Amino acid sequence: MKLLIFLTAISISLLSCTSSTDKNKTENLAIAKKYMDAVETNNAASMDSLLADNYMGYGPSVGDSTNKADAINNWKYNAANLYESIKYTRYQNIAVTVGEGEQAEAGDWVSNWAYLTIKYKDGRGPVNVWVNATYKIENGKIVRSRTFYNEADVMRQLGYEMVVAE
Numbered sequence: 001m002k003l004l005i006f007l008t009a010i011s012i013s014l015l016s017c018t019s020s021t022d023k024n025k026t027e028n029l030a031i032a033k034k035y036m037d038a039v040e041t042n043n044a045a046s047m048d049s050l051l052a053d054n055y056m057g058y059g060p061s062v063g064d065s066t067n068k069a070d071a072i073n074n075w076k077y078n079a080a081n082l083y084e085s086i087k088y089t090r091y092q093n094i095a096v097t098v099g100e101g102e103q104a105e106a107g108d109w110v111s112n113w114a115y116l117t118i119k120y121k122d123g124r125g126p127v128n129v130w131v132n133a134t135y136k137i138e139n140g141k142i143v144r145s146r147t148f149y150n151e152a153d154v155m156r157q158l159g160y161e162m163v164v165a166e
Helices: 002-040 042-052 068-081 152-156
Strands: 051-058 063-067 083-098 107-120 127-139 141-149
Touching: 002 042, 002 083, 002 107, 002 127, 002 141, 042 051, 051 068, 063 068, 107 152, 127 152, 141 152
Parallel strands: 051 141
Antiparallel strands: 051 063, 083 107, 107 127, 127 141
């Protein structure tokens, strides 16, 4: 009988931990999806509500970084002047928790792999590009993002030619 009570207590504690972790991951996936939806609908107000005040975004190049105010202003400008549409043609999101002491920054992250189709207001495109973005989420807000894609491929699709410097 004592063994049954002991096993039941362990099972309940394991299930409660799993449920809490699963709930956190589900909430973080929903935040990332809302951000993707804001990108597709050019909704800067929704982006603003999803980014933490201390937000920092990095990429696609090593030296690229932006804070929340600049990210929102850049997005508003690009939506008004550059992009006709951005469509997440295909994507997959996964939520992970990076522990203290691991080589990556600790915390709750959502990793997004996406195939985007971008059309431009001047009639160029569509451009198709594979994008990898990761979002660190704290207290229901995105505090950090890292975005990677092949900028040279996008430029090539827009008609630019790469020339080796002499």
